[in-house]
Amino acid sequence: MKLNLKIWRQKNSAVTGRLVDYQLDDVSPDSSFLEMLDLLNEQLVSEGEEPVAFDHDCREGICGTCSLNINGIPHGPQKATTTCQLHMRHFEDGETIVIEPFRAKPFPVISDLIIDRSAFEGITQAGGFITARTGSAPDGNSIAVRKNIAEKAMDAASCIGCGACVAACKNASAMLYVGAKVSHLNLLPQGAAEKDRRVLSMVWQMDRAGFGNCTNYGECSAVCPKEIPLDVIAKMNRDYAVATVKNIFTQAM
Amino acid sequence: MNLRPRIPSGPLANKWDNHKFRIKLVNPANRRKYRVIVVGSGLAGGSAAASLGELGYNVLCFCYQDSPRRAHSIAAQGGINASKNYQNDGDSDYRLFYDTIKGGDYRSREANVYRLAQLSGNIIDQCVAQGVPFAREYGGLLANRSFGGAQVSRTFYARGQTGQQLLLGAYNALSRQIGLGQVKMYNRHEMLDLVLVNGHAKGIVTRNLVTGQIESWSADAVILATGGYSNVFFLSTNAAGCNVTAAFRAYKQGAGFANPCYTQIHPTCIPQAGDHQSKLTLMSESLRNDGRVWVPKDAGDCQKEPREIAEEDRDYYLERKYPSFGNLAPRDISSRSAKEACDDGRGVGPGGQGVYLDFSDAISRLGRSTIEERYGNLFEMYERITGENAYDRPMRIYPALHYTMGGLWVDYNLQSTIPGCFVLGEANFSDHGANRLGASALMQGLADGYFIIPYTLANYLAETGAGAPSTDGREFKDVEAGVKARIDRLLSANGKRSARSFHMELGKIVWEYCGMARNAAGLQKGLELIPSLREEFWSDLRVTGQGEELNMELERAGRVADFLEFGELMMRDALDRDESCGGHFREEHQTKEGEAVRDDENFTNVSVWEYKGEKAPPVKHTEDLHFEDVSPSVRSYK
CATH class of the missing domain: 3.10.20.30 (Beta-grasp domain)
Structure with missing residues (x-):
């Protein structure tokens, strides 16, 4: 052709x-x-x-x-x-x-067509992990994970970090990307201990890197090659709100 | 060349524990005085950099991609083996060890492989703790599937994206260390040479792929985790950027290169559609759990729609030839059987280079939704590439280059013949012998990075003491000058042909003469063709652009230049190894049924090649392999 x-x-x-x-x-x-x-x-x-x-x-x-x-x-x-x-x-x-x-x-x-996506790196470095030092893990089967939770975490974890979500968004929002990472780790029992600080740090870093806010157009999910659902943004917002409120009370005490 | 393997004494099962106790440690307070370079950020490099950072070493990590998360480990689909015996089906460390040694056709070191099996369980624990979303059963516990070359279910998986999820686990841990300042990450940097000071590896020279700047970096030790060399074949399942340069530069600086002829052809890839093709795509071998491989019995049926070919007119050749392993026969055997069927004129699809992988039985037995859950993304991938729906029509598959078992020689401590230069993952030769079993590459990469190098590196560092040299030294300046001269030479060739065209031509030569089946005459032919192609490369190459800028033509030209030398080394090794074993199939050595025939008397050893300069041929040394716990038998999967 x-x-x-x-x-x-x-x-x-x-x-x-x-x-x-x-x-x-x-x-x-x-x-x-x-x-x-x-x-x-x-x-x-x-x-x-x-x-x-x-x-x-x-x-x-x-x-x-x-x-x-x-x-x-x-x-x-x-x-x-x-x-x-x-x-x-x-x-x-x-x-x-x-x-x-x-x-x-x-x-x-x-x-030409090459872009610098290192802003994503900073977000992961800020909190996109479960702290589990090498060698410190308990037996894999000592932590049972409900199958539907494992599946949901896997759906979110299938993000490939390409940045299409940001490119599609008129606000250049990275909330689908960050939401996917937060959902993957916050859904799992292994990630529960750091749940609050994870979402707070990642969102803070996301804002600092200059990504815009979400205004619910859903373009991100529509172009996502891995079809990450918009739910991950809702999950992140919920976790963020809870963590922020908890933070206020912790600081007040 | 010192090839002492440093295998610890004592019974096989106690060697690693004894060794860990005997080797030296670095006190936690002293670790920050050491600087360690890690090249590569895949499963081996990423897990090593993260773990060493956690321990308190200053780590510099380099990758050519724009993020460590993009290393090619990410593309591994099927799973990772571990001898957890969660299925109560008779698995044990010893069985995993035995399967791996046997799968490798008795061309690997017992002690290394046993250690790998011992550590396999820890890897799963570690990955679960990091949040790797492995497949689960309804009770919430980990699920397993079975894989080629084993009769137990010991493979852990995360849909068809196990490599991605394990790599993201390592990447997250690495990112944490980068955030803490323990690891400094250098993306879009390519290692172009290794620097030795007083015979020890003390640094590297890199090119910044964005600015073109050539820089030197010094450290107390250098870890290479730079992957394999499948791309010498041009068409392989490797990522476009995968290359042999880092390992080959180390070889030229004095590291022995072991068994370069051991390459693995993966049996289940999507067949080539035409000359435009830039890579081949693998479909996970796990598909063979539920898919049945067949070709028409009669060559005349090859053009027919597969559904129109009656059951009795189909040849389920793996089930026929290997009744106990059937469609799960190991990779080399499955690949060669596919080639035989196609050579017999019974191949299907474009050019007759394909066999069917049929899921209709599994779909009627288990239901489409179960198959979708297990392999959904693979079926989608197949449809995207071929435009065909594999739920309705059998897949077409054909073998493709996928993994390389050869690599830089390392001792039990994963140290190369250059002191202070450690090699991990696919870049080393250590654990898979002449053939790797499915779901074992991820296991090896992570065992090396998480659980072996933190111990063995400490031993080296404690022995040598802290003190990375200055990059102003003569050794660094000399190597830097060499790197710059080579880049100038590539840029000034002023010929007409692109590096890519030479790469394609080289790929055709090595696939033809050093592919699935090899013979002396073909290898000799290849050994004549490659040097003349290399000569043409240096006289007729055209690289556009400059050195001091982003220049992808220059990057490719440098990698192709190394492949052009490496390809010759690979063929030389294939010619020298006058036996068939695992992935190395010499046509002169086969049974009447076409099975590989080893020559244990002469070749129960590792071939290690020493570079002797541009003018002289490399010299072969050997490390003898000793089997104390298993006795090499004919590898039978019947």
Whole structure:
């Protein structure tokens, strides 16, 4: 198939970028979106031009490295699918495709389609863990976890940290991402001891990193390649409210 | 080359405990005086960095990804083995040890493998405590599934995303240490060389992948947890960025490289659809628990719709050839059987390079919802890639390169032949012999990182004393200059071909001559082709852009340059190992039924290659393997 591509080119974070037109012939409909970009880059290199920089790694939809706004949608039109798992059979021959980096203030562009998502790292470092020093764990079966709780925790834990939720949100809110992490760890009995401080620290760090608030549009969940449900935000808000109130009373005493 | 394995004395079951007692410790108050570099942030590197940080060492951790959570351990699907015997089906440390040794075709060290089995239970405990959402039964206790090469159910899993969940556990623990300042994390940094001072590993040189800056880092010890080298085949199930560079640089600095020819082909991958393909995708082997593998009995039926082929016209070849293990026969055996069926003209799908994996029996026995619960995400993944629905039509699968058992040689302490350079996880050669059993890679990576290196590293540090050298020293400057010269050479080749095109060509050569089945003539041919391809690479390579900026062409070119040398080493080893064992199948050594024939008399050993400079061929040394508790038998899964 033939494609007209409009791709965001930006040398580095210090300069402004622009959309550049490219034409690509002979794309296999069985190739993935990133394989289509590989083909373009081979073409560019053979012409002595600099290839388009984009992030990618596992190419099987689990590492969360790939991103891209495709025709304005994070990870493109296919539901529950990362860019690397999106296949060209979902596009029309002759179609024009606009390819941009994820757009969000806390995710500055590094080069072309590559963005800096280290703001997510800080949130995990602030509290996205259960403190369990190596070697200190009791027998795995000493902690029974209700099956439905384990399943819910797993649903939340399947987040790949790609940042599509932030890119889709008009407020650049990270609440789906943070909510997923909070839900995963706060739902489990192992995470109960740190439940309050976890949610308080993570939300504090999220605000500090410049992510916006949630105004309940649900775009985040709609584009999430792992279909993390909006419930995780409700869960986080509930845990946050409870922790805040508890904090007031603890401090008053 | 000193290949003393340092296996502790005493009975097998007591070796590790005795060793832990005998080796030296570092006092908690002194640990902050030591600096440790960890390269790689997957299960092995991430768990090591987190655990060493917790103990109080100053840790510097490096990864090429934009976050440690993205290391390729994340893609492991099926599960992690542990000898918990929660199923009351006769499992024990000894049985897990025995299965692993046998699965490895008696080409691994007894003491290492036993220790791995002993630690397997601790790993599960640790991961549960971290909040890894393992599958549960209704009573709230942990669920298990069975996996290839074992007759007990000992595999713990988190849907089809076990690697992801275990890695996130390690990543969370690592993040905690980063937050506390105990670990300094350097993302988007690629290690390009190892620095030795007075014969000890004392640092690394990295390239910042965003700015292109070349930097030196010094430490009291260096831990490499940089994964395997499957990408030498270009098409593999590894992530696009996985590479051999860190391990290969260490080899060039004097670390012995062990058994590079031991590669594992995974039997259940999605077949290649065309030349555009950049990678192959694995479907977890756990699918073989409920799926039945078959091809048509008659080559004439291959083009038919699978549902139209009658039961009696199907050849369930694994069940036929290996009645007691059936569809759960080990990976190497399953892979070769698939190749045989396709070579016999009975393959299905594009190019006849595929076999069916059929779930219709399991769906009618257990119901679609049970299958969905067990493998839902795998079926979705299959549909996304192929556009086919595997609930209605059997999957098509074909073997693909997946894991490499070879790696840098390490002793019982996981130390390479370079003192102070420790190697963990897939990057070392230690525990899987010539073939790795399913759900054992996660176990090994975490055993190395959580439970072995914290002890054995302390022993080394206590012996050498604290004091990382300055990076202003001559040793660092020399290595840095070498790294810069190499980058300049890549940038100034001024040819016409992209690094990727050379990588593809190399991949075709190694797959053809050093893939699922190998023979002397083919390997010799490969050994002629690779050096000439390498020559062409250096004269006709084109790398666009500059060194001092983000430059993905340059990154790839550097990795391909190392693969072009490494591929030759792998073939040399495959030619030298004149026997069949595990994943290394030499056509000259097989039974009439096509089973591998080992040569225990000459090859009950580890081949360790020593780099001798650009002009001279590498020299092989061997470490003899001694079997005291098990006696090597013919690996039979009939």
